[in-house]
Structure formats: structure tokens, C-alpha cells
Amino acid sequence: MKRYYALIIGLLAAASWQASAQSHNDPASLKQEERDAYNAARLANTIDAWEIFMNNYPDSYYREQARKNRDAATVAHYCNAATTLDQLVAYIDDVSAQEPRIRLFxxxxxxxxxxxxxxxxxxxxxxxxxxxxxxxxxxxxxxxxxxxxxxxxxxxxxxxxxxxxxxxxxxxxxxxxxxxxxxxxxxxxxxxxxxxxxxxxxxxxxxxxxxxxxxxxxxxxxxxxxxxxxxxxxxxxxxxxxxxxxxxxxxxxxxxxxxxxxxxxxxxxxxxxxxxxxxxxxxxxxxxxxxxxxxxxxxxxxxxxxxxxxxxxxxxxxxxxxxxxx
The missing domain is CATH 2.40.160 (Porin)
Incomplete structure (x- = not known):
């Protein structure tokens, strides 16, 4: 009987550890609100949308991917035929950590x-x-x-x-x-x-x-x-x-x-x-x-x-x- 209880306690401990690990690493355990916000930013896929998401969820599981998406949106915004000289000059003058692709453009x-x-x-x-x-x-x-x-x-x-x-x-x-x-x-x-x-x-x-x-x-x-x-x-x-x-x-x-x-x-x-x-x-x-x-x-x-x-x-x-x- 003692061996049976020990087995049950061990299984419960393992399940608790696994749940704890999932809560920190598995996006499935994230709050629905955060997932919805990420999906909304991905749907808009603009610089502002990704900036708002990162500001609202600074410790998000998706933060690194959001940063990459923000940078890609920034390049797409400035490196295109519709961008005016005034817009490019304002970016070059105002942004300290400039995207290399935009500087090259x-x-x-x-x-x-x-x-x-x-x-x-x-x-x-x-x-x-x-x-x-x-x-x-x-x-x-x-x-x-x-x-x-x-x-x-x-x-x-x-x-x-x-x-x-x-x-x-x-x-x-x-x-x-x-x-x-x-x-x-x-x-x-x-x-x-x-x-x-x-x-x-x-x-x-x-x-x-x-x-x-x-x-x-x-x-x-x-x-x-x-x-x-x-x-x-x-x-x-x-x-x-x-x-x-x-x-x-x-x-x-x-x-x-x-x-x-x-x-x-x-x-x-x-x-x-x-x-x-x-x-x-x-x-x-x-x-x-x-x-x-x-x-x-x-x-x-x-x-x-x-x-x-x-x-x-x-x-x-x-x-x-x-x-x-x-």
C-alpha cells in the first residue's frame, strides 16, 4: 500500500512539474487575451501594431517573434517605391538603432x-x-x-x-x-x-x-x-x-x-x-x-x-x- 501511495504521489509531482513547465514554455498555456492580441498584431502586420503588442506584453512568450515581425514591417514600410525622401530622411535622422536594410536603401x-x-x-x-x-x-x-x-x-x-x-x-x-x-x-x-x-x-x-x-x-x-x-x-x-x-x-x-x-x-x-x-x-x-x-x-x-x-x-x-x- 505504501508503495502504491508513493507511486501516486510521484505521478502527481511529475504532472505538477510538467504543468509548471508548460505554463512557462508552452504557448498553449498563455492567456487567451495575449494570444488574441498577438493574432491581431499579426493580422494588421504594421509597425504600430507590433509596437503596441510589445509594449502591452513586455514579457510575452511571443516577444522575440514580435520584434522580428516589427523589424520586417519597418523594412517593408520604408523600402518601397512609395516612400518619399522626406520620410526616409526623417527615419535616418530620428532612429538611433536603424535597420541596416533601410540605411542601405x-x-x-x-x-x-x-x-x-x-x-x-x-x-x-x-x-x-x-x-x-x-x-x-x-x-x-x-x-x-x-x-x-x-x-x-x-x-x-x-x-x-x-x-x-x-x-x-x-x-x-x-x-x-x-x-x-x-x-x-x-x-x-x-x-x-x-x-x-x-x-x-x-x-x-x-x-x-x-x-x-x-x-x-x-x-x-x-x-x-x-x-x-x-x-x-x-x-x-x-x-x-x-x-x-x-x-x-x-x-x-x-x-x-x-x-x-x-x-x-x-x-x-x-x-x-x-x-x-x-x-x-x-x-x-x-x-x-x-x-x-x-x-x-x-x-x-x-x-x-x-x-x-x-x-x-x-x-x-x-x-x-x-x-x-x-
Whole structure:
């Protein structure tokens, strides 16, 4: 009889231990409310839905899976053709622990040759514009006629059309098209002017970063990256000459072209949170400066340039005025 009771007690103890283990490890033992909340988040599958679930159930059995689902939803939200430049910039600026896939998507976008951060005219960038930018240039010596230019950017900040007036007073219009895929984002595919069209083919490295962009006119853009996929060097060969740009933190710091070298200097504006090019120095022998072009800005509340006075070796050269249309 004692042996019988001992057997019963042993079985009860084993059952109690198993039930205890299930209560900690088996999702079947979770509260119905928590399971329902998880299923609701899975059905919605949005960033907010997963954030709410993790906040409401910080010790949930599903927490790790919920975190993975949240991260996947975040990537899906930002890495798609509908995402605007403003949304990407806000994410990059505000989120400290950024998803590597989103940073790569953003890097591939901003390293595009015609992206507003990279496209330069009169050495003055557009600081991530979207919409239409109208530009008027007045020459200080009045020896050249005023010029009116027009640039059109899409919601991703990519240049889609430019109209640049030459010294003969005639505008040259160029259109740009892009391809998109979920892995690499946007890449330049064509540049057209009049009856001439250049087609581009992108090539990516093992980390899915844009490595080379080749045009059917023998032109190439070659990209080099540093830590965290940040662009450090861009070499543009148009088939006749080579221009090399060195970058730091997304800004050009040195240019080498036509046997000359230039150093780029910036000033940080705490009001807009942006850096602005204030000088380009043509380097001479050793540490000497052969020439210096300087820029004096006025910006609007969005950090966009409205007026810039450009001087060469201390003498005013031109005044550029810009207006913006969404």
C-alpha cells in the first residue's frame, strides 16, 4: 500500500512539474487575451501594431517573434517605391538603432548620380529638394546675360528633368528615368536630351550596394564605400575625362579633375540641421591655395537655399536666386 501511495504521489509531482513547465514554455498555456492580441498584431502586420503588442506584453512568450515581425514591417514600410525622401530622411535622422536594410536603401538612393544631394549646378547642391526649383542667375560684371534654369525632382528627391540655359541664351533640356527593385531601390536608367539618349546599367557588390553605373556612351560612375556602407569615393568617367570626388559623412570634401585638386569646406547651420558649402579651394603647390570660390547663403525655414552670392578670390561673381514649388 505504501508503495502504491508513493507511486501516486510521484505521478502527481511529475504532472505538477510538467504543468509548471508548460505554463512557462508552452504557448498553449498563455492567456487567451495575449494570444488574441498577438493574432491581431499579426493580422494588421504594421509597425504600430507590433509596437503596441510589445509594449502591452513586455514579457510575452511571443516577444522575440514580435520584434522580428516589427523589424520586417519597418523594412517593408520604408523600402518601397512609395516612400518619399522626406520620410526616409526623417527615419535616418530620428532612429538611433536603424535597420541596416533601410540605411542601405537610403544610401543607394542618395548615391544616385542625379539625386538632389549629388547633382550640382554652379557648385551649389539642392539639399534634398522635391518638386520644382526655379533658378535665376545674375552676373556681377553684367558681361553675361542672366540665366534662368529649372529643375524638377520627384517625391524621392530624384532629378527627373533639368532645363539649363547656356551662355548662348538657349536652354538645354534633359530628362532622367529610373528603375526600381525591392532589393536595391532606385538606379538611373536613362538620360535624354533632344534626339540623344544614354542608357545606364547598374552593377551591385556582394552587399547590394551600387558599385558601378555604366552608360552606353562609355561613361561610368564607380562607387567606393567605407564602414556601414557610407560612400567615400565616386569616380565619374565620361569617356574623355575623369572626375574623382572624395566624401565624408555624405559631403564632398575633395575633388580631383583635369589635373587640378579642390578642397570643399562646409558650415553647419544649427537652425536647419544641415551643412552648407561655404568655400571651394583650388589647391596649388604644397599647402598653398591657388584660388578660392566662396558662397554666402540665405535659406528658408525648410533649409532650402533662396539666395547665394558666389565670389571668386574675394570678388563677387554671381548671385543665384531660387524659388520652390511643390
Amino acid at each position: 537610403y544610401a543607394n538612393l542618395v548615391n544616385n548620380p542625379t539625386h538632389s544631394y549629388r547633382y550640382e549646378h554652379m557648385d551649389v547642391g539642392f539639399n534634398g529638394c522635391t518638386g520644382v526649383v526655379n533658378e535665376h542667375i545674375e552676373w556681377a560684371d553684367k558681361k553675361q546675360r542672366p540665366r534662368d534654369n529649372r529643375f524638377t525632382f520627384n517625391a524621392q528627391g530624384l532629378l527627373t528633368e533639368s532645363s539649363i540655359t547656356g551662355s548662348n541664351g538657349k536652354p538645354v533640356v534633359r530628362q532622367y528615368t529610373y528603375a526600381y527593385d525591392n532589393l536595391h531601390g532606385y538606379s538611373l536608367r536613362s538620360e535624354s536630351s533632344g534626339s540623344k539618349t544614354v542608357q545606364y546599367a547598374p552593377f551591385f557588390d556582394s552587399a547590394d550596394k551600387l558599385q558601378t553605373l555604366k552608360g552606353n556612351d562609355q561613361s561610368t560612375f564607380t562607387y567606393t564605400y567605407g564602414d556601414y556602407g557610407v560612400l567615400t569615393k565616386l569616380v565619374h568617367n565620361n569617356g574623355k575625362a575623369t572626375r574623382t570626388l572624395l566624401y565624408r559623412d555624405g559631403y564632398i570634401i575633395r575633388e580631383e579633375t583635369g589635373g587640378k585638386a579642390f578642397r570643399y569646406l562646409y558650415d553647419f547651420d544649427s537652425a536647419t540641421g544641415k551643412k552648407y558649402l561655404i568655400a571651394i579651394r583650388e589647391l596649388g603647390q604644397g599647402t598653398t591655395v591657388a584660388h578660392e570660390r566662396t558662397f554666402d547663403y540665405k535659406v528658408d525655414t525648410h533649409g532650402r537655399i533662396t539666395t547665394v552670392k558666389v565670389s571668386q578670390d574675394g570678388v563677387l561673381q554671381m548671385t543665384i536666386t531660387r524659388t520652390y514649388q511643390r
